[in-house]
Amino acid sequence: MRVVPRGARAYLFCVTLAAAVSAAPALLPGARTPWAAVALLAALYALCGGLARLPFPGFPPFPGVTGRAAAPGGGGVRTGRPSAGGSFAPVLLAGAFLLPPAAAALVPVPGALAGRVERRPVGLRRLWNAVRLSLATCAAAHVHARAAGDPAGGPLGAGDVPGALLPAAAGAGAYCLVLALLDWGILVTAEGLPARDASRDLPRTLPPHLLHGPAGLLAAALWHSPYGPVTAAAALLPMSLSGWVLARYHHEHTAHQATIRALVQAVGIKDHYTRGHSERVGRASVLIARELGLAGDRLEALRFAGVLHDVGKIGVPTRLLRKDGPLTPEERRLIQLHPEYGDEMVRGIAFLEEARAAILHHHERLDGRGYPYGLSGDGIPESARVVAVADAFDAMTSTRSYRRARPVVEAVAELRRCAGSQFDPRMVRALCRALERHGWHPAAAAHTEARPGRRGGLPPSRTAASGGRTEARETPGAGERPGPGRGPHGGVAR
Secondary structure, three states: OOOOOHHHHHHHHHHHHHHHHHHHHHHOOOOOOOHHHHHHHHHHHHHHHHHHOOOOOOOOOOOOOOOOOOOOOOOOOOOOOOOHHHHOHHHHHHHHHHOOHHHHOOOOHHHHHHOOOOOOOHHHHHHHHHHHHHHHHHHHHHHHHHHOOOOOOOOOOOOOHHHHHHHHHHHHHHHHHHHHHHHHHHHHHHHOOOHHHHOOOHHHHHHHHHHHHHHHHHHHHHHOOOOHHHHHHHHHHHHHHHHHHHHHHHHHHHHHHHHHHHHHHHHHHHOHHHOOHHHHHHHHHHHHHHHOOOOHHHHHHHHHHHHOOOHHHHHOOHHHHOOOOOOOHHHHHHHOOHHHHHHHHHOOOHHHHHHHHHHHHOOOOOOOOOOOOOOOHHHOOHHHHHHHHHHHHHHHHOOEOOEOOOOHHHHHHHHHHHEOOOEOHHHHHHHHHHHHHHOOOHHHHOOOOOOOOOOOOOOOOHHHHOOOOOOOOOOOOOOOOOOOOOOOOOOOOO
């Protein structure tokens, strides 16, 4: 069990005390708390959490409270999953619009205290989630009551829904703001993050909560309509679960992006000559794919493939990637294993399954003289043919330690010259059309890959070290003659 810092314990105690004071008026004798409404909404909130933990097809089980801002104790990740309060906010906001503030503060407590928690300390994490949601719901009820002209904090009456939109938006904004401030405090006290870093991602939570406001208002209007509370609860259940589904999609996508960034950073650390190259190849691959009419998941898969095409270099000895002189045939053979290393690295990562073919085959050639398997023509996967053109284009138009960048016009001419032998002509034409429409600004995508020399400029050219020819790391440059340390075939330097 991880020790919770004293500051975090003190912070949790203060927040718990504040939540208890906020809810206390509802428990006093003669408070006239609408317990039936509180019980129905609390049960609905707990039911949403229980349903979300079921193994729905296509979704992993609900992870419980695991995100960085979800509980004290730290150890989460920046892209942590949302707590149930974020996904099922329509239920809590409906309570804020229907109930007095003190009664609304009680709605999330049973479900949060009974919710699933995967990491220790379990008790503190459950308590934290309960008190943060209780305070946020209470604040939303207070703000909504005053914005609606009911200082006593009474329930929402039946009336014109358009006129109630502004108070509902104000209540949802208060809910979001209180959650953001409380989460900021736990990140600072429990994980020791600087205040600025802790607040960096919190503004992103505002739009989803503001969108939950109308859903809560609709449920409140149904509650006081002839259809009654049962109909309102029946409407809240699918709305809340839909919000959870959208949140799961968002956070799964965020986790995918974090995985991609980690892999790309690992390659950049290992082979700093090509730092930024991966991102630009991903961008060029997307340009080509759009010209081919690809969209949706296929477009995203090609972007992943372009960004990760060189991930296998992590398995290549660093001394070979950073060697200043020409490569021996044995060293070149080792470097040419990186597509297979990359394929093995991403095997089993479900969202990269479609990108694997491009990672494995992006050094194949149309004439069958590429590697690792010597595929030719249509036997090369389409995604690999896209990435091959994008990779070669960026290799020619970016500065490397052994040569300066070539102009875009020259790079395009070289691609056209090699179309039909090394590259798929259709992919080359697609890139040319995309460049005519959008241009190419590699400096905006990433900083230069060149390693500074002793005087701050480029290090000595490898031309001298390789007998008057530019040494290529994997496949010799198009239009160049094979030189020392090269393979037998021409091609664009990667």
